[in-house]
C-alpha cells in the first residue's frame with residue numbers, strides 16, 4: 001500500500017479480482033441476475049460506476065460469495081465501468097475514475113440514443129437494458145477525500161422515502177445531480193415522480209479506506225431488507241442492527257463554482273459542517289470573499305483540490321425528511 005503524493009490520505013484498499021463474475025447469466029458481461037422464482041420487485045445493486053471507487057466491487061464480491069440472494073423477485077448484481085476499474089494504478093489512484101468520459105453523466109435518453117461514441121458510453125449502452133428492467137436500484141460510490149458516508153436521494157419524494165427506509169448512513173443529501181449530464185440514479189423512471197421506481201446512490205466515504213467496504217455491504221443489505229427480500233438467517237448473520245442513526249436530510253441549494261485559479265478555503269472542511277451564521281467567510285476566490293448565503297448552511301462534499309470551473313463545495317439547508 002502506498003501513500004501516493006497525489007493521494008495524501010493514502011491508498012489502503014486495492015481492487016479485488018472480479019473476473020469470476022464476468023460471464024454472468026444475462027448476456028451482458030459482469031451482470032448477473034438471480035431469480036427467486038417468487039413474485040416481487042427486481043432489485044439491482046450496481047458497483048464501479050466510477051472505476052476507482054473500489055468498495056462497491058468488494059461489496060458485490062461479498063454478496064456473490066456469501067450467497068446473499070433475495071427471497072422474492074429478482075436480484076441483479078452489476079459491475080458497471082469495468083474497463084476503468086481494470087486500469088486502476090495505486091500510484092495514480094484518481095486516474096481510473098473513467099475511461100474517456102464520466103460514465104455517471106451519460107444517463108440522458110438523448111445521450112444514450114445519440115450518435116456520440118466513447119468507451120464509457122458503449123458500456124452505458126450495454127448496461128441500459130439491464131437498468132430498464134430494474135424496479136429499484138442501489139448505486140455504490142465513494143468520494144475523493146475522507147468524509148462521512150451519505151445517501152444521495154435525488155429530488156423526488158420517493159428518493160427521500162427510500163433513504164429513510166434504508167435508514168443509514170446518517171446523512172441524506174437531496175440534490176438534482178449535475179448540469180454536465182444525468183447520473184445513473186436519475187435515469188428515466190428513477191427521476192419520474194409519477195412512477196414508483198426508486199434509486200439511491202450511496203457514497204461510502206473515502207475511496208481507499210477499507211471501512212468503505214463495510215459501509216457498502218451494510219447499505220446493500222439494508223437496501224434489500226427495506227424491500228423485505230432477505231431471510232432471517234442472512235440478516236442475523238450479516239446485518240449490523242446496532243447502527244440506527246438519526247438521519248439528517250440536507251437539501252442542496254447550489255454549488256460554489258470556482259471562478260479563478262486562486263481559490264482557497266478559509267479552513268479545512270471535512271463535510272457536513274453546519275456554519276451557523278449567514279455571511280460567514282468560507283474561502284476566497286481570486287481574492288474575493290466567498291460567504292455563506294444563509295444561516296445554518298451545511299457544507300456538502302468539499303472538493304479535494306480547487307479547480308477553476310469546478311465545484312468547491314455544495315451548500316445545503318437542513319430539511320425534514
Ligand SMILES: [Zn+2]
Pocket residue numbers: 049050053141142
Ligand atoms: Zn462516484
